[in-house]
Amino acid sequence: MAKDFSSRDENYAQWYNDLVFKADMAENSAVRGCMVIKPYGYAIWEKMQAALDKKFKDTGHVNAYFPLFIPKSFFSKEASHVEGFAKECAVVTHYRLKNDPDGKGVIVDESAKLEEELIVRPTSETIIWDTYRTWIKSYRDLPLLINQWANVVRWEMRTRLFLRTAEFLWQEGHTAHATSEEAVEETERMLEVYADFAENWMALPVLRGTKSPNERFAGAIETYCIEALMQDGKALQAGTSHFLGQNFAKAFEVQYLSKENKLEYVWATSWGVSTRLIGALIMAHSDDNGLVLPPKLAPTQVVIIPIYKTDDQLALISEKAEQIMKNLQDKGISVKYDKRDTYKPGWKFNEYEFKGVPVRLVMGPRDLENGTVEVSRRDTLEKAVYQLSDIETKIEHLLINIQDNLYQKALDFRESKTSKADSWDEFVDLLDNKGGFIYAHWDGTPETEQRIKEETKATIRCIPLNSKLDEGTCILTGRPSKGRVVFARAY
RNA sequence: CGGGAUGUAGCGCAGCCUGGUAGCGUGCUUCGUUCGGGACGAAGAGGCCGGAGGUUCGAAUCCUCUCAUCCCGACCA
Structure with a gap:
């Protein structure tokens, strides 16, 4: 039995790959970094989509579709957003091929150079906000609650099936609101939708929290996230929800007339989960005999x-x-x-x-x-x-x-792999010998976070929501801290 | 883009050092016996050995170049 594939103890990464191939979920494609999602893997995605889509509709959202291509100029409008994505964008420069005059095959027709290059979307904020400008004129147009199911491309160096591929499928919600409070409420609502989906459909317990500045989405004021723990003790970000403030509204001039007849910038959110969830599902529950699926998502x-x-x-x-x-x-x-x-x-x-x-x-x-x-x-x-x-x-x-048992098992596992560290030595020891989530004090500075990352490869997974005030001193610098944050090595 | 490796049948590999025209496992096809945890036997099909050039009577094997993929780093949902 199971004679031809790896066990988790032998080689966790190999076990994961074997599982994806042998369970017929996906395979590598002729295109470097891109995967073919096979019918069985896609069926799981369809189950996920169906459940999530219903939740989105139930919370007042509607679906729409925006272009795959984004004019390059749109990208330069929101400074931190550009910076975050510039290094991994695929760019379309020409629109025509021709027969190679020197022999067989086709070549790019240099005379068909695009006046303005197009970016294959790594995410759609820019094209969507450019469009929203024309849709939003009055407070009566708000809130605008739209979701899109789409593919996106991020030119990754190292890829792994479902967990990180150059092209992946996801949904991205993009909403516009009259007030900051409403937008924050929406951001938190959608985080809870994700958390509920993870726990009740995927049988995957998640931590809810916010990201540190270093880990924040490019262009967001605040990034909320759900974090799950995999069986090898590494964390996996399972979903994010961003409060974008007025950054995109200002960059794309999205303004409305309020009841008071004043011109105001709108407040924005965006939120997304991807086919990465399939990777999370695999790594959370499966065993040395193969895939284990929660009944609610099993095709x-x-x-x-x-x-x-x-x-x-x-x-x-x-x-x-x-x-x-x-x-x-x-x-x-x-x-x-x-x-x-x-x-x-x-x-x-x-x-x-x-x-x-x-x-x-x-x-x-x-x-x-x-x-x-x-x-x-x-x-x-x-x-x-x-x-x-x-x-x-x-x-x-x-x-x-079975659904309940899987959740409970995953929860017990997470609890058993959750620790507190009060000193640097303890922190490093836990990371190396136990893994999992480690609650520790941090002085709140990006510099310290960066140093911890460089020395241990652990990152702040999240600053837990509703965490109690718990004063202490930073494990690295000894400076005062108001609360513990969650560290882990992550995917 | 740095460091390491590998390209031989659908998949996984051997052969290469010591050149003589390709083999094993698995999968596939057919027939028979089987069927309560990956059955067995027999007979088959399937490869211009990543590509180009060179050395040689002769290259999967030696030499040069090239392309591609994988692993380890920097980046990341």
Whole structure:
């Protein structure tokens, strides 16, 4: 079993890669740094999209779509934003190819140079705010609550499937408000939407907090984030929500007339999560036997496998199995009945185990005689024989139970990997020997944060929301601190 | 862009040092026996050895150049 792929202890990074390939979620493409998301991986993304999209709609947002290309001049309008993204932008300079006169193939037609170069969006603030200028004229136009599902490109040096690729899929919300308070409220609301999604759908407990100035989004006044802990003790930023103040409104001249007939700049937010969440999902729950998916996001929640020797047996089993499948589907549960005779049962067991299908039902001649079915749960790998009566309700409860168990397991793990450090030595020791989240005092300066990063590779993951006043001294400089922040090595 | 490595069948690799025209595992195809945790046997299909040039009677193998990919750093959702 699992003989051909790595375990987490042997090589965590390799384990992750093996899982992505073997579970058929994604693969590297012919384009350096870009991935092909395969149907099974995409199905998980679609489940995520569906759940998030509903949450966005429920909080009053609507979807729209803005161009992939952004005129270069737009980028230079917000100084810190430019600085943050300039180094990783793909640029379109020409719009035509021609046959190579010297031989085979095509070359860029130099006569087709664009007057103004286009940037492939690394994020859409600039094009969106340039557009919002024409949409927002009056306080009656506010708030403007828009989300876009899109791809973006950030020319990364080192890439990893789902966690960091040159092109990735995400959603980006961009909202405009009349007041600062409203915008901050929106920023916090969407952070909570993300946190709720992570915890209740992904079964992934997250820390809610704000970013230190060094880690803040380019162009934001405040960046809120949710941070999750992976099984190797490294942190992963799972989502961000930014309060942009009036930075973009001023850069793009987005003004409205207030009730008092005064011209005011609007207040902005933006927020996003990406296909990186799939990476988080993999690293949070999966084990050495393969992927483990929370039922709420599993493309297939229940798989039924028949065991038979003769066609007659298969016919009898299928009759029962298909009835169960239908009843489960009536409860909104996604079921696959795999009666392919081109693969053997044992092969199928392994296949679905790799793919993290939460519940497996096995029905053979023995079950037919006894009116039973064998039920296996992916999270604990436990097997049990259930009586068929009211099997659908039992499965329904089992799925809920698995979802809860995964969350609890991840939460217990995070708790066990969360520490406090009161001295530099203690801090370094915890980082090297335990990993996880470390609550420690920091003097609040970017210089100190930078030094800690250089010396330990740990960064401030977040300044936790609602943290209690807890005076102490900075672990590096010994200067006074008003509260602990969360450090970790991160993805 | 610095440091290290690797390109040979769909995938994973051996062969290279000591040149003689390519092999193993897996996967794939067909047939038979199997089927409650990745079955077994038999028979098949599949590669101008990353590319270009050179040395040689002869190059996967030696030499030169080139391209590409991967790993480690700086950057990052």
